[in-house]
Amino acid sequence: MSEAKQKKIxxxxxxxxxxxxxxxxGERPEHTQQASQHHGSVKSDGGSVVNSTAPVxxxxxxxxxxxxxxxxxxxxxxxxxxxxxxxSLLSNFSIVGANARTLALMSGLKLVIxxxxxxxxxxxxxxxxxxxxxxxxxLESCRPKSLSNGSAIRWLKLQIANIDPDMDDNDARNxxxxxxxxxxxxxxTLADDEIVKNTLSKLSSTVQTTILVYAxxxxxxxxxxxxxxxxxxxxxxxxxxxxLNEGKNLLTRLTDMxxxxxxAHLSALPSLLPNINMTLLGAHAILANGALYSRVxxxxxxxxxKLHNVPVxxxxxxxxxxxRMMLDSITTNEISPPDLFELDVNGLGQNVRQESxxxxxxxxxxxxxxxxxxxxxxxxSVSGLMFRARA
Amino acid sequence: xxxxxxxxxxxxxxxxxxxxSQLSDKLRRRKLVGSNQTALETALxxxxxxxxxxxxxxxxxxxxxxxxxxxxxxSQPKELAIGNVTRRVLxxxxxxxxxxxxxxxxxxxxxALRMAFKTPDLYGVNSAASLGSDNSPSRSPSSAQRPSxxxxxxxxxxxxxxxxxxxxxxxxxEIETVYExxxxxxxxxxxxxDVVLTFGKSKTVESFIKSAASAxxxxxxxxxxxxxxxxxxxxxxxxxxxxxxxxxxxxxxxIFAIMPRITKVVLGTHAVLSNGGLISxxxxxxxxxxxxxxxxxxxxxxxxxKLSSIRDNLEENDFSSSDYVNSAKMVNYDDGxxxxxxxxxxxYYEYVKPEFISVFITNDGEFPPFTIHRLLHEEMxxxxxx
Numbered sequence: 203m204s205e206a207k208q209k210k211i212x213x214x215x216x217x218x219x220x221x222x223x224x225x226x227x228g229e230r231p232e233h234t235q236q237a238s239q240h241h242g243s244v245k246s247d248g249g250s251v252v253n254s255t256a257p258v259x260x261x262x263x264x265x266x267x268x269x270x271x272x273x274x275x276x277x278x279x280x281x282x283x284x285x286x287x288x289x290s291l292l293s294n295f296s297i298v299g300a301n302a303r304t305l306a307l308m309s310g311l312k313l314v315i316x317x318x319x320x321x322x323x324x325x326x327x328x329x330x331x332x333x334x335x336x337x338x339x340x341l342e343s344c345r346p347k348s349l350s351n352g353s354a355i356r357w358l359k360l361q362i363a364n365i366d367p368d369m370d371d372n373d374a375r376n377x378x379x380x381x382x383x384x385x386x387x388x389x390x391t392l393a394d395d396e397i398v399k400n401t402l403s404k405l406s407s408t409v410q411t412t413i414l415v416y417a418x419x420x421x422x423x424x425x426x427x428x429x430x431x432x433x434x435x436x437x438x439x440x441x442x443x444x445x446l447n448e449g450k451n452l453l454t455r456l457t458d459m460x461x462x463x464x465x466a467h468l469s470a471l472p473s474l475l476p477n478i479n480m481t482l483l484g485a486h487a488i489l490a491n492g493a494l495y496s497r498v499x500x501x502x503x504x505x506x507x508k509l510h511n512v513p514v515x516x517x518x519x520x521x522x523x524x525x526r527m528m529l530d531s532i533t534t535n536e537i538s539p540p541d542l543f544e545l546d547v548n549g550l551g552q553n554v555r556q557e558s559x560x561x562x563x564x565x566x567x568x569x570x571x572x573x574x575x576x577x578x579x580x581x582x583s584v585s586g587l588m589f590r591a592r593a
Numbered sequence: 594x595x596x597x598x599x600x601x602x603x604x605x606x607x608x609x610x611x612x613x614s615q616l617s618d619k620l621r622r623r624k625l626v627g628s629n630q631t632a633l634e635t636a637l638x639x640x641x642x643x644x645x646x647x648x649x650x651x652x653x654x655x656x657x658x659x660x661x662x663x664x665x666x667x668s669q670p671k672e673l674a675i676g677n678v679t680r681r682v683l684x685x686x687x688x689x690x691x692x693x694x695x696x697x698x699x700x701x702x703x704x705a706l707r708m709a710f711k712t713p714d715l716y717g718v719n720s721a722a723s724l725g726s727d728n729s730p731s732r733s734p735s736s737a738q739r740p741s742x743x744x745x746x747x748x749x750x751x752x753x754x755x756x757x758x759x760x761x762x763x764x765x766x767e768i769e770t771v772y773e774x775x776x777x778x779x780x781x782x783x784x785x786x787d788v789v790l791t792f793g794k795s796k797t798v799e800s801f802i803k804s805a806a807s808a809x810x811x812x813x814x815x816x817x818x819x820x821x822x823x824x825x826x827x828x829x830x831x832x833x834x835x836x837x838x839x840x841x842x843x844x845x846x847x848i849f850a851i852m853p854r855i856t857k858v859v860l861g862t863h864a865v866l867s868n869g870g871l872i873s874x875x876x877x878x879x880x881x882x883x884x885x886x887x888x889x890x891x892x893x894x895x896x897x898x899k900l901s902s903i904r905d906n907l908e909e910n911d912f913s914s915s916d917y918v919n920s921a922k923m924v925n926y927d928d929g930x931x932x933x934x935x936x937x938x939x940x941y942y943e944y945v946k947p948e949f950i951s952v953f954i955t956n957d958g959e960f961p962p963f964t965i966h967r968l969l970h971e972e973m974x975x976x977x978x979x
Contacts (some may be wrong), residue, residue: 263841264854442923444820444844450928457934465923465931466938467821468845469876473940499846505882531850554833554840562850 265557268537284313285337289344295539298448300350300486300522301390301420307351308382311337311358315378325367326374331359346536349487349495350522357385389521394421396575397517398428404480404515404578405434411479414439414512416468416503418448419484419496421517423455426482430461437461439478443468443499445538445558468499471506481507483564485518488574490527490588492566492581494518498559501531504568513570520574523588531562601657606645612638613661620669628674628863629796632898633768635665635678640761643686643754651690651753658683671942673864673872673901678764680902685760693753764898767956771896772800774956780808782892782954787856790815790848790884793874794824794831795861801894801954802859803835811837815855817845819876821922821939845876849883858884858891862945865893865900867969869947869962872901875940881949890951897955902969917941 281289288310291297297306314337320326338355341347347355361381365374402425405411413436415422429436438461442449453465466474481503487495494500494516504514528534538558566581576587602609616638619625625634642661648654662679669675767774775797783789783805791798791814806812814832818825825842833840843851858880864872871877871893884891920937947962960968 264851443846444818445846450924453924453935454928454931457931463934464936464938467923469820469879470938470940470943472878472882472943473875474938498844498850501849502846502879502883505849505886506879509882530853532854535850553836553838554829554842556842557847557851558844559847559850562847 263555263557264532265535265537265559268532268535268559280333280336281340282310282314282317282337285310285340289341292341293344293539295446298446299418299420299484300348301394301519303348304350304354304521305386305390307341307347308354308358308386312379312382315375315382318375320371326369326371327363327365327367330362330365334359334362349524349526353521353524354385358382390519393519393521393575394424397421397519397573398425400573400575400578401425401482401515401517402429402432402434405429405436407432407434410435410437412437412439412477414441414471414474414478414481414503414507415452416441416449416481416483416500417443417446417497418452419517421519422482422484423452425517426456426461427459430459437464439464439466439474441466441468441471441474441499441503445560446497448497468502471503475506475510475512478507478510478512481512481514483514483516485516485522486561487526488516488518488523488572488584489563490523490525490585492569492572492584493528494564494566494569494572495528495561496564498531498562501562501564501568504564508568514568515578516564516569516572518572518574520576520587520591523574523584523591525588528563531559535562536560601646601648601653606647609641609645612641613664617665617668620665620672620675623669626672628672628899629768629771629896631669631672632674632678632896633765635662635675636682636761636765636768638665639679639682640758640765643682643761644758651686654757655683655686658686671863674898677864677898677901678768681764681898682761685764686757689756689760690753693756768896768898771898771956772797775894775896775954776801776804778954778959779805782952783809783812783857783859785809785811788813788815788854789857789859790817790851790855790880790889791828791859791861792817792825792877792880793819793822793861794828795894797894797896798859798861799828799831802832802838806835806838811839813839813841815841815843815851817848817876817880818842819874820845822874822941824874845879848880852883852887852889855884855887855889858889860891860893860950862893862895862899863942865895865953865965867900867902867966869950869953869965871945871950872942873945875943878943878945878949881945885949891949892952892954893950894954897957897968900955900965900969 288297288306291306292303297303311334314334315330318326318330318333320329338347358378361378365377369377398421411434413426415426415438426436426438438456440449440453440456440463442453442465449465453463456463464474483494483496483500483504485494485496489495494504496516507514536559538560569581571578571580572584574587579587616625616634619634620631625631639658639661642658643654646654646657648657658679662675662683665675665679666672779801783802787805787809789802789805789812791802802812802814806814816825816829816832819828829840829842832838860871860873860877860880862871862873862877866872881891918939918941920939923937923939924931924935926932947965950962953960953962953965957968
């Protein structure tokens, strides 16, 4: 970005700040700054400043650490155009869901690798990493990367480091792209087929099964559609909630496929539970202790199901198993951007804030089993599976 | 059950009949919602009924009051407060009657009252004890068995209704002051260091939290927005009017995530059943279940008129199933195909089991859930059929 342009932007945001102060919003300057910074990252040119009334955490808020601090935003430099486009799709939530984000990231990085040429005097295995890093940090500035993205990136970096320094540039590029394709095929596409197969083994073709699902997960959606195609007797109860209301999309999709659906809000769930036979949840990640880290609300659904003795199955590809532990849902989480998913700030008083998280942690004791491409395992076996995969 | 007809409301009392049908219309059309308002309106109506009704005996008065209660309950079976207030009033009428009877026995200066009260086979009343007991056969009256004593009845009406109206007025006062009474001890439960979660919109909860906040000098309150009705937003608006309360509005799905930071959950309710369970706005079960998982105490604040007797418990399990409301907030015609093919479940109330509640704070003190049926026994004739 040229210096003149940057100066112009600075002036613009300065003017805006003054305007806000004149309106009597002067006591919350960091709020405006944050809002403008956030939007700066949405548009990769950093130019447009959208008027926003985003609430900001005060000192007492337990979510303070989750709000983006203004200086973590990296100015896009040396960013591949495709990555910059991907960044804006991520930040406005056009691409959501762990699988979709991993697929998008991998295809983006394939393009980066495809257009890479090793400069003279270095080797690909060392230099390519320094090209990949700014891409990743740009994406990170658009939206914090998902845990599964993290493991995919770690894997890719390992593959790059393992490239023979004597290998021809062209061969190395093709080799890496091939590896990426294999990763996507083995860890996501084929894994999903296997998960569908494993889950269908739990469904009957003769007795009606009522399945509870929450929000929208690509693998749960696929499983339900395949179950319908396989002639399983099922009816689906879709439970939905703010902030994203993703269940609505699943509802449309399943209704189009002819699946019998009931749609309800999370708070209506206790009244519906007596009729439910099993609960299927999607995963953002499975933690080392078998806990499920997923869209906010999943923990509530799992808890209510457990209280009514409804078995809860989490569907997750094994690449989502991460070597981490989370003790609560607050320390690690993501705030849903208030300018995209505002609850209703208008008409609320001065000392009112809104907070909305994107994920929560379902304790392993609420889960009956985790269904992955490796099989159906209790949550306690997750760490064992991870050790086996490492060996 | 007797028919409410012009016989009981002759002449100048005729407008009372109109008032009864007006209130029952309001209830039927859901113009009047919420247990507090319903209880108040019921008590006010019963006061009018008692003061205007023409009756020949105490049993007839009880039957009239009962019929009015029945009429209102039929108009809106979900408002359990109607039955509660009616039963309470019936109980008070009986008590006043007993007292008058005892006084009449001692005091011979009131021959008319004594005459009216002391005719045993007229009213099936032999002693104060049999009057108090609800299962006494005297409560299956048939007017044919009763010879009339026209000379004494006018006097009986005039004297007895005055004390009964006073008793009903006490019920009305109790309902009107319920907020202050419930919140007066708020500061003994909620301190400035507490972080409170509440759910939905309840005036009782609102005054309880406000009272706690003004006593402690500041309070952090998380309010779940209670979709799809979004009553939590109204709650936030009214709570934030008072300075010192820091309000944070969260979506219902975030309750689980925030619960480790919450020290007390404060809930309002629609009705309290005799086992200590709640009929409460849907979503309460969720909040309570999460609180239980995290061992967070759940405080239920309620007026005593919300305590409902055993008879209403019969349908506790499918209570919500008969009160599904408009689904327009969940799905609308823009969703195309979906509208024709999907069931949308929007229950307004749900049952919350007593194990989830730590304490009930009422206008009459604090009680654990398992003492509610004792309270009911004290307060009203609990198996009164309505």
